[in-house]
Amino acid sequence: MQKKTKYSETELVALLKVKDQRAYNHLYENYSGALYNVIVKVLGNREEAVDVLQESFIKIWKNIAHYDNNKGRLFTWMLQITRNTAIDFMRSGPTQKEKKTNRLEPNSSIIEQKNITFMPTDHLGLSKVVDGLRTEDKQIVDLAYFQGFTQHEIAEELSIPLGTVKTRARKALIQLKNILKTN
């Protein structure tokens, strides 16, 4: 885990709501990597990924007043904003088709090849988890969580029945929880 917890989520949200730069620093240091990954997953490691990250942070910053911690964790909310920004970017862009093939890569091998300098620092933790997860479980989580695919899109993408998507998604998440617990 690379989380440097200086503030509790409540404190952080409070700082964010008064638009304190310390809050931004904290947010960036703790979450930019995870959010950047989501953008890269959706965009397929395009150079615009940085622009989308910037746009996402601006949206997060501007909309922090609307964040309601009863509805979910701050990260979940930020990830939704980031993912939607990235998906919107893809839909408005002219290179949609090219993108589709990139999204199919289950292990994001492209990122690992081309973007070696941006690799996660906590490589050991990742490989443990990734090793623990079956590829098909990982695919589901990645498509749904990182790339915002719907059930239908996943069923189509992986050529599996609709009902299987749910069952597998559930198994994958339970698996994931267990691995993270034992870590």
Added chain:
Amino acid sequence: MNLEEYISSGIIETYVLGLAGEEEARELEQLCLQYPEVQAAVREAEIALEDYAQLHAITPPDDVKEKIWSAIEDSQHEVKPVLKEKAPEASKGIYRLYPFISKAAVLLIIIGLPYHFYKISQYQSEIETLQREKNEIMAQNQIYNAQIKEVNQELNILSDPSTRNILLAGVAGHEENNATVYWSDSGEVFLKSSGLTPLPQDKQYQLWAIVDGKPVSAGLLEKDGTIYLQKMATIERAEMFAITIEKHGGSEQPTLDQMVVAGKALS
């Protein structure tokens, strides 16, 4: 609802992965508010995914942190200048419209004037009518007030125990007629004449008091028939009262064969 069953049904996993249907999601959000257990399960799943996402973190290029911060600051500063610049432009637009607005206003006034004059004259005649009606009502009111005052005085007299009621019964040939004289101690005479047959235009009833065997006129009866009780001449002393039919305007002496009613004044 069995919470444990619900929590382990897979709905929470589906939800946090963003795969739940709208209805399922709404239901789950509702349950989160009601049951801390459900919310805890959702949080746990969220944390698992968050950790998973952190494991995949890719550090963005070095300069991005500063770049985004200055973009955030710019985006915050942008808001105010944009408003300041736009405000004068908007008002310029309105200034440009002033000639049109004033022309339209003049046109409206010109079109509207005849209508206004018409309306004003209509209102004036209405006001005149109302004024007239008011005057009439006021006059009527004065009459009523005077009458009420009068009637009150009469009522005082009539209700005085010392006031005598004298029934004037119809004489032979006029049996269907009658009248009543109310005669106070101080000699005031009131006559109720509703029991008398109406007369032709040229005739009039006249009341007589017989004082020491001689008839004394106590006045002519009003012919309009609306007066319930008529005040007659004051008679201090009398043995009898009688009413005769006389020519219009009355007579000095009663036409005795024209006597209609008569009654003894008992003292």
